[in-house]
Amino acid sequence: MPPPADRDAEARADADAAAGADVAERADACAAAPLLNCLLREVARPVEGEPGVHRLPGSGRLLRVRGGRRPVAPEVRADGGWQRLDHPGLVALVAEELRAYTGLPNHELPAEMTDSRDAVAALLTARARATSPGDPYLRSEQCLLTGHPHHPAPKARGGGPVTSWLPYAPEAHARFPLTLLGLREDAVAEEGDCSALDALGTAPPGYRLLPAHPWQLDLVGPALDAAFADGRLIRLGSTDFDTWPTAAIRTVYEPGRDLFLKFSLDVRITNDIRRLWRHDLLKLRRADAAVTRAFAAGPGAWLSDRGYRTADFAFEELAVLVRDGFAGRVPPGATPLLAAGLVEGFGDSPLDRLTDPAAWWRAYLRAVVPPALAAFTDHGVVLEAHLQNTLVAVDADGMPVRALFRDAEGVKLLTDVDRAAGWERLVYCLLVNHLWELADALTERHPGLDPWPAVRDELTRHPLPEIPALLTAPTLPGKTNLLLRWTGADGADARYLPLPNPLAAV
Known part of the structure; x- marks a missing residue:
């Protein structure tokens, strides 16, 4: 022995x-x-x-x-x-x-x-x-081990070594300080309200504060050597606080300041290289202003992308976007949760303790659907209202009370796109990517629930000319992520195939 x-x-x-x-x-x-x-x-x-x-x-x-x-x-x-x-x-x-x-x-x-x-x-x-994390909101953001339910490689991280990305992975419950850079004032490029960045630390005279994601700097690498050598950039250490990466990976949240920051990452995550592209940044303020007007007096809330700051010599590589937090947007006593987290599942999810799934589902629809449809029909705004861009605030009993939407980068305006194309995009994001996936998650837990009559009832409350056809159409548009990636199409080039419409079967 x-x-x-x-x-x-x-x-x-x-x-x-x-x-x-x-x-x-x-x-x-x-x-x-x-x-x-x-x-x-x-x-x-x-x-x-x-x-x-x-x-x-x-x-x-x-x-x-x-x-x-x-x-x-x-x-x-x-x-x-x-x-x-x-x-x-x-x-x-x-x-x-x-x-x-x-x-x-x-x-x-x-x-x-x-x-x-x-x-x-x-x-x-x-x-x-x-x-x-103890905060249920952060748990909902950091639970996505499976991720996008209809993508061939939702968790790929650009093929780099694990040690390069794991310290910053939300799914691993990461938290980390940001790197602080000083950017010489004559090299600053910014638009909108970036004052929150100046409160993250102290820059010496002649410089402005520019936070950076540590992985972002690792990816850019030697391209910045000349800027550090000639003094356009200087290193100022790190923040004295941690930030939490959200499901988007390149977006972080700092609860103490109630502040979101979105960074540029030269890594393919799902369909796109997640860089803050110049053309998107230059139209960002216009898109954000349109959505802000749409939500000014209507239902729901918008987390505004209020401004960006970057270096004129590394416009995309060093860009950081400032996004509103939850203050004034979440009802008192309510907790925001990521819709994608509800589908994936996380500790103490409201779906784990439902006693009346039909009532919960009706409340969810009443929170999520009206803001998206009102933005479209009243203001010509096409929200990218998919699972990762929608948050739902729930009360102490777990009942949905308000929807919050985010990401001006994914917003389309009907002044720029054909109305039919904008409607198709909204139907895919809101109905197919979002409500359909959550409906399936609910019925998996509660097999006796038929979720589609409630969806149909909610849609009929809104006098959009497209609604009658939507309710009777034999198909809905489904995005072809596998074929899109296999054929090498542009990541933003949505291509759809017809899926049987569950609304028409009600």
Whole structure:
């Protein structure tokens, strides 16, 4: 018999191996679900009479999955039986199918799918050692281990080493100080109200304060060496407080100052390189002003992107955007929660303690739908009202009382886009990406709930000329994130395919 010390070492090794296997299994499941959702929505065709079985039209192969809104256990038909696919096998199957289906090769996206899965594994390991924030709002922002439910690689972090991004990952419950730079006054480029930045520290005479995300500086790297050498930039240390990264990763929140700051990151996250692009910054104030007017007297609240500051020699690389906090926008006693967090699930979510899901759902719709529709029809503003841009304030009983929207960068104005195109975008963001996903999360918990009559009732309260057609249309627009990424389309180039309209079936 081995001595006690050896037995303890063996036990620890066994426990570590079991924990590693559990992490690997969970990472595979988290990464496979959104990838399968994309494949089933955009490419595969259901086989009549065989539940869960789909034909892949490019290769002709049969795929079988289990589960509902988060498919699991993918299997492919081969050699007269069903063969289970691990994550590498699923990635290979998807790549083979898309090459046949589109006639195009793509070497980047399969690597991103693998990177996304490996990122989830790293996040799971880090979360096991981290402390979840006590604030339910922050928990809702930092819970998105699966992330976008219809994206092939929602957790990819640009392929960089884990050590480069994990310290700043919201899913790992990160919190960190910001780097403070001094930017010489003659090199400052800014617009709007950036006074909140000047309160983050002290800049020497002749300089203005410019906070930076630590990962942002690592990514820019040697490109700033000349500016540091000639004094256009100086290092001023770090903030004496921590900030919390939100679900958007490049946006952080500082609760003590009730302040959001959004930074520029040269990393592809979902469809886009998350840089604050010059063309977006230059039209930001116009878009934000339009939304602010739309919300001035109507329902809901808007978190204004009130201004930006950057360096004229590194306009996009060093840009920081100042966003309003919650003060005056959340009713007294209420708590804001991220809509995407409600879908993903987090500790003490209101969905965990519902006794009347139908009443909760009606209250949610009454909070979220009117502001988005009023902004569109009364002010010509198309909100990007998807899950990650919508917050819902709930009262002490968990009942929704107000919706808050954010991100002027994603706003479209009907003075710039065709009304039909703007309506299609709103329907996708609000109905398909947002309400449909939350409805599925609710019905998974409460199978007896039919969420769509309440959606239909809420929509009929609003006299938009597009509503009657929406209620009877056979399909709704679904964004094709898998095909968009495979064909190399611009990340902002939304392409839709028709999905069966659950409203028309009511």
